[in-house]
Amino acid sequence: MNGRLSTVWRALLLLFCGIVALWLVAPSLEQ
Amino acid sequence: MTVIDALSGPNTSRQAPDELPVGARRRRGGTVGLLLPAVVLVLGVFVVPLGIMLWRALSEPEPGLGNFAWYLTDPVQRDVLARTFTTGLIVTIVCLVIGYPYAYAMVAFGPKIRALLTMLVLVPFWTSLMVRTFSWVILLADNGPVHSVLKSIGLGNVHLIRTNLGVVIGMSQILLPFMVLPLYAVMAGIDRRLILASSSLGARPAVSFLRVWVPLTLPGVGAGCLMVFISSLGFYVTPALLGSPDNALISQQIYAQVSSLLQWGKGGAMGVVLLVLTFLVLAVLALALRRANRQGLRA
Numbered sequence: 001m002n003g004r005l006s007t008v009w010r011a012l013l014l015l016f017c018g019i020v021a022l023w024l025v026a027p028s029l030e031q
Numbered sequence: 032m033t034v035i036d037a038l039s040g041p042n043t044s045r046q047a048p049d050e051l052p053v054g055a056r057r058r059r060g061g062t063v064g065l066l067l068p069a070v071v072l073v074l075g076v077f078v079v080p081l082g083i084m085l086w087r088a089l090s091e092p093e094p095g096l097g098n099f100a101w102y103l104t105d106p107v108q109r110d111v112l113a114r115t116f117t118t119g120l121i122v123t124i125v126c127l128v129i130g131y132p133y134a135y136a137m138v139a140f141g142p143k144i145r146a147l148l149t150m151l152v153l154v155p156f157w158t159s160l161m162v163r164t165f166s167w168v169i170l171l172a173d174n175g176p177v178h179s180v181l182k183s184i185g186l187g188n189v190h191l192i193r194t195n196l197g198v199v200i201g202m203s204q205i206l207l208p209f210m211v212l213p214l215y216a217v218m219a220g221i222d223r224r225l226i227l228a229s230s231s232l233g234a235r236p237a238v239s240f241l242r243v244w245v246p247l248t249l250p251g252v253g254a255g256c257l258m259v260f261i262s263s264l265g266f267y268v269t270p271a272l273l274g275s276p277d278n279a280l281i282s283q284q285i286y287a288q289v290s291s292l293l294q295w296g297k298g299g300a301m302g303v304v305l306l307v308l309t310f311l312v313l314a315v316l317a318l319a320l321r322r323a324n325r326q327g328l329r330a
Contacts (some may be wrong), residue, residue, distance in 0.1 A: 005139055014144075017136045020129055021151040023204060027166030028158050 058223055081306075084299040091296030098300035108284065108301070110120060115281040115300055116308075118198060119263040125203040125212075126259045127252065130210035134251075137211075138218045152211050160205065164272045168192065168199040171273065193275040195287075201273045202263055212257040217251030257313070281305055 005013070090096050102108050137148045155163060170177050170192040181189045191197040225247070228237040267282040274280070279287075281301060288298035 007298065010140075013132060013136045013139065016132055017148060020133050020207075021148070021167060024151055024155045027163040027204065028154055028168035030169055 042098055069114070078206060084300075088299030088303050089296075091294075091299075098143055098296045099304070101297065102300050102304055106250065111279060111281055111284050112304075112308075114195075114278060116290060118195065118202070118280060119260050121199055122202045122206060122263045123260045125257050126198060128154050128205055128208040129135075129178045129203070130214055130255065131252070133207075134211050134214035134218055137215050149215075152208050155208055160268055161195060163202060164203060164269050167197075167204070167269075170195050171200065181311075189269070195274065195278050198274040198278070198280075200268045201269045203270060206259045206262055209258040213254040214248065214251040217248050217254075223249050229272050251306065253316065257316060261309060275325060 089096070091098075133148065135240075137145050158166075168176055172178065173188075173192065174189065175192075177191060178189065181187075185229055191200065221244070226239050229243045230236065234242070246247070265282055266280065267286065268277075270280045271283055271286075274283075276283075285298050285301045285305075288294045288301065
């Protein structure tokens with residue numbers, strides 16, 4: 001949070017957001 | 032010069048001091064005039080229909096509380112009501128579990144990733160609810176993309192369409208922005224130096240997160256949960272398309288009463304009960320939040 005999130009946490013958070021983003025846009029992509 | 036002054040023309044600003052009450056009165060008249068369209072709209076499309084619904088619930092087919100007695104004693108309807116609240120609760124929890132880290136990522140990463148994440152969370156708003164739900168029907172169908180992926184990784188035949196799980200997946204996806212956006216708004220306003228201060232006082236990152244960050248985000252959590260839960264109680268399209276008649280929610284039952292069975296009284300009673308229960312949930316949450324705030328002040 002103070003700009004010192006460890007690399008592992010950053011990578012995990014990004015991966016998580018990627019999966020959520022895919023889930024969010026899935027119905028729009030389906031069209 | 033206020034907007035009302037500007038709207039009421041040049042006369043207002045040229046009034047002599049002894050005419051001020053007239054000007055003030057005119058200004059108040061202007062305020063009422065500005066409010067009037069909104070008040071008429073709310074009365075016309077909200078209060079009057081609600082009144083008609085209540086009247087029909089109490090008067091059709093015969094005057095009295097028969098419709099309410101029927102609704103509250105019918106075991107099938109009680110099941111549907113319980114299922115509606117359980118589904119709402121599950122959807123709220125799913126949205127919170129997914130939305131909290133997502134909103135956190137929006138404030139934790141740089142502006143480019145934040146812009147991307149914001150855009151992605153807004154994508155669902157760009158397509159209509161109906162179209163998105165039909166897309167979920169295709170995605171979750173047996174032998175659809177999701178089914179095939181689950182089969183190929185060895186999870187066997189997982190049925191998603193016409194199940195409660197399918198309804199929860201669709202509703203959570205549709206309601207997630209309503210969780211993420213209030214959370215992000217609250218998180219963006221938190222002074223990050225508080226985290227620095229707590230770590231300089233010896234708190235480990237996990238402790239700073241749990242004891243400083245999380246409590247500061249609670250207003251956003253409350254607002255998001257309330258929005259998602261209340262919206263999920265009245266969901267119709269998604270459970271109708273992704274669920275089955277066996278696990279219908281209350282909105283489908285109301286639709287069936289009003290549209291197929293033409294029982295306006297029963298449908299009205301169900302609507303009134305749903306409204307009252309929703310208000311009760313709101314009241315309980317408001318009381319809990321007030322108590323939490325008071326305890327927070329005392330601590």
